[in-house]
Amino acid sequence: MVDNVIAVRDIGKAFAGVQALDGITLEIAPGEIHCLAGENGSGKSTLIKVMSGVHAPDTGTIELNGKTFSKLSPIEAISNGVQVIYQDFSVFPNLTVMENLALNAELAAHRTFVSWKRMRAVAEEAIAKINFTIDLDEKVGQLSVAQKQLVAISRALMSDAKLIIMDEPTTALTKREVDALFAIILDLKARGIATLFVSHKLDEVFEISERFTIIRNGKSVITCLPEELDHATFSHHMTGREFDDDHFVPEHVSEEPILETRGLGVDGAFADVDLTLRKGEILGITGLLGSGRTELALSLFGSKPADSGKILINGEVVEVGSVRAAIAHGIGYVPEDRLTEGLFLERSISSNIVISEIDSFVSKFGALDQRKADAEGQRWVDELKIATPNPANPVNTLSGGNQQRIVLAKWLATHPKILILNGPTVGVDIGSKHDIHRILRTLASEGLGVIIISDDIPEVIQNCNRVMAMNAGRIVAEIDPRTTTESELAELMSKDPSTIDGKG
Amino acid sequence: MAKLVRKLTKSNEFYLLLVIIAVSIVIQLRSGQFFSANNLVDLANAMVVPGIFAVGAFMVLVAGGIDVSFPALASLSVYATTRVLVDAGYTGGVWLPFLMVIVVGAILGAFNGLFTSRFVVPVLIITLGTASVFSGVMQGVFKSVQIPNLPQGMSDFGRSTLFVATNPESGLTSNMPVAFLILVAVVAVAFVVMRYTTFGRGLYAIGGDESAAARAGFKVRKIKFWLFVIVGIIASLAGLVRTSMMDQMHPTNLLGMELMVIAAVVLGGASITGGTGTLTGTMLGTLLIVIVQNSMILVGIPTFWQGFALGTLILVGTGISAVQLTRSRKRAPALVQG
Structure with missing residues (x-):
């Protein structure tokens, strides 16, 4: 020894x-x-x-x-x-x-x-x-x-x-x-x-x-x-819990797509992206860092407006030129780096949740109804099982998984119809990860269109009913997660872009 | 060579030097007096006190804090020293006043150090408090009044000159005070400490990332404590020099200098958030402010524009570094990675 x-x-x-x-x-x-x-x-x-x-x-x-x-x-x-x-x-x-x-x-x-x-x-x-x-x-x-x-x-x-x-x-x-x-x-x-x-x-x-x-x-x-x-x-x-490795099967998928893109592109980031998302679906978009996945998400959310192509919501062409426009069209975005993009770490849990719908708590005299806002914060804390003794505590007292739930709560509070999540479980522990996946599946079955953008292959395979692989700024394949293995998907993601001509 | 040029054009000191040269030339063209021997000596003379203070403020700023208590600290330690010596009828040399302000300054600095090393409260807040305590003690305990007659040793030191510069045209003379050597000595010692000791590098490390410094094995609390002891001594030296050169103890004379000194240090490239900055920059920053203060009269600009000019300088100076920072951040975009 x-x-x-x-x-x-x-x-x-x-x-x-x-x-x-x-x-x-x-x-x-x-x-x-x-x-x-x-x-x-x-x-x-x-x-x-x-x-x-x-x-x-x-x-x-x-x-x-x-x-x-x-x-x-x-x-x-x-x-x-x-x-x-x-x-x-x-x-x-x-x-x-x-x-x-x-x-x-x-x-x-x-x-x-x-x-x-x-x-x-x-x-x-x-x-x-x-x-x-x-x-x-x-x-x-x-x-x-x-x-x-x-x-x-x-x-x-x-x-x-x-x-x-x-x-x-x-x-x-x-x-x-x-x-x-x-x-x-x-x-x-x-x-x-x-x-x-x-x-x-x-x-x-x-x-x-x-x-x-x-x-x-x-x-x-x-x-x-x-x-x-x-x-x-x-x-x-x-x-200390049991998990089942099941695949997500959508319950009710609408006939009409809620979100479509045609030939969407941002110069230097991605090009010719056609995708459709129906209510009740969880669509996965995966790709390596630099594949254009993040830029695609940002352009759908209006923070990096597309240079070419069209975005259709409920079959109608819309301009998503700003974050405000995206929110108005019912698009919510949970960012990749929740710490810098999504949360005010020093502020309370409750105010972080209600910030995106703060207008609805303002009286006609322009004053904020704090009690109403706090009640809304408490409601989401309960609903998403955020582990905190007090919603008035600052967000930085929470673990990564709970912080991510707050970002989620913040967007759900605006009642979006389309929810885009970029790396929803990066840096989140396994229990919280599982809970977040559960929440997303429930949301989809309630009729939300969900897009998960992630390079966590098991995550997209398990939780999406369709997965699109991005490589070098293009969608190279659309796969059915039930019949595709993790290694096949990984291969699609990391293939040398020069061997791919156009869309695969 | 190309590397040196690139390094130069990236450094804050280089631009500051350019600004100083430009300002000097403008003043020279307007007045014809700037590069006269007596004006240069006057500038050196005016540099002494803010220069010594700036060294202390710089050290604290590098470690990530803003000390606003140094003028009050210096006033108290010099007042106490002068009072005691005058009351005792001391007639000896200047060595005893120096020794006393160093001891008192160290004790008062230790008071600052005790709080800043123990409590997780910004140095700015702590020193706002201790500044009031220091001036309170001076006014309450010592019932401070103006002391018109200093001990002989201090008066002699204040008047002693290295050489006299004469302006051949106007016949004006200016004395180069011996006290200038104190500034030189403080800067030299601080330079060695900041660059060649683990203590000095520790200050930079703490200013960069305090918890990383602790993990690397720096004794953060101890370093912070001794930093304030040292800064207390430096500030008291500046106070003694000022009092001796004025040939009277005016208890509130120094108060209010902190903003100008901190501005000089920031102008010299030290970051408000800590971890960066050089002594060269600090001295250049102080020099620029002193030039502006002293030379506006030469150019015939009314003195009430001084505040305006200083404020503009600070805005432009800090603005340039802010622009540089944003540029370097843009190269690595935060929102879109990849």
Whole structure:
């Protein structure tokens, strides 16, 4: 038996009376790719913070390098080879790549003075380790997400890391970038560096992980090998609920399309898009990042009006030149990045929900009827089962899944006839994801036309009755999800655009 | 070479320098007096106090805060020092007043530091509070009044000159004060601290992303505490220099300077949100404001236009950096990705 890189035993941690971690035990062997899975709020982040010395546990021990600690400082964790790559990468956007890479080493050496020459040498060595080429004098704030992540990984590898903890590393990456990341993780494994991979994306964790630890509500549920799990049991362990992998079958589909586009195009983004959506349907539009899927959604919603082609609603040609016009035509849009596009994070849950229909609560004297608005907010909180003790709490107190429900509630409050959702479950945990899918299916069966735009293939296959694949700005195929497999769809999405002529 | 040019044209300092040169030439053309030896010495003289203050304000701004308490802090520490020394009939050298303001400044700075490092309240709000506390203590506890006669050491220091510049045409003379060396020393030390110490880089790191700084192993609280101790000392030095050069202690003389100093630092390219800026920019920003203040008289513009001109400068200066920021954001559109 090889000694563990790290072992945490019986860790407990409470915040203001809430038990975030309760008797968690986790062991990681050298070179192991270990997956830590759990829903949002299950205690994953707290556990990472305990392992990296950010939080001191109330009970339990941490064994590192044969030493036993009852609590760690961040510096102790780093000097014992534990490195964390946070979801936001913990980089300094205002500093250069070089400083981002080398500052930690300067700190770990307890230096009072920094040497720019030494920092440059350290930084050059760091990027060479993963064959990463980049201008060291560029400010990190100017880099792409994937580049920032590579900076964070290079930095983590510098200090003789034995364990790299990656918190949700794939959230903002495209499939190609995820593959590149996995190649790096496997390379680390070959060098005996263990990875603790924190994620709730099922397909990814199964692809890379050698062992799983699943936690729920701060308690360890199971530690096992991937062979012992399948999707259903995995979801069950994470949520404590049972899920059925059924396909969506629309109940009543209207004869007449509610929304049609003919030859729709936006210069430089997409062209010649013909689609039809009927009441009661959930139409999936899928494609890789850059395929034009987001631009298509934005042009249907009027925030990026089409340059060519027509949009028909209920058979009549309409101009959707602005967001206001789209709303007036009964189109609702749940954006991709709910944090920047959809929500006022500091404001209350209730006011976020009612903001899109605020006009209806204004009396004829122009004053807002707060009581009426609050009642409406409360109604949606109940209807969509948003987990909050008080709708007056700010939105940023909620988990990702609940935030997404608020964006949904906000648009449903305007009584749309067509609802377009862009990446409705990005960054949302599995339980909430399931709930959101349920809500969408119910909405469709109530006669709404729903469009889901997503690169989450299982999501569109399971929840749409028709799926259109976009590639290089064109619709390349329309498939029936009941007869198409995930890998067939993935292939359509990622085919080299030059081999596709026109529409497929 | 091409890289250097690109770097230059991207830097705020470069444009600021261009503006300073342009303004200088305009004033020279209008008055013929700008590049005279005594005017340049006058400018250097006028730079000393705001320059020292600006170093402190710059350091706080880099760490992501706005300190508005430094004039009140400086007033209190210099007033207390002067009062005690005058009452004791001190007649020795200037070293003791310097030592005393440094100690008092450090203690008052520590008071700021204690609050800013412990509480998650914006520095602006905390220092608005402590500024009132400082001037309250000065007026209440010390019953502050004007002190017309300073200890001999301070008076001598205020009058001591490095050299005298004479304008050959008008015969006007201007003294280069020894205190200018204090500005040079403060800037030099701050430059080394900001660029070559982990403490200084820590300030940039905290200003960039405070939680990332904590995760990287910076002792954020400790750094913030010592930052305010240092800024307290710097501000008190500026206060002592000002009082000595005026040859009297006027308790409210410094109050109200904070906005002009912060404006100079922001004009110099430091971001209000923290993490960016250089000492070079800070000094250029201060110089520009001092030039505008001092030279409008040379050009014959009534002094009441000064406020207007300063305000315009700040709007234009911060406007340019805002435009640059939007441009760089446009290159990576937020709404449409891909």
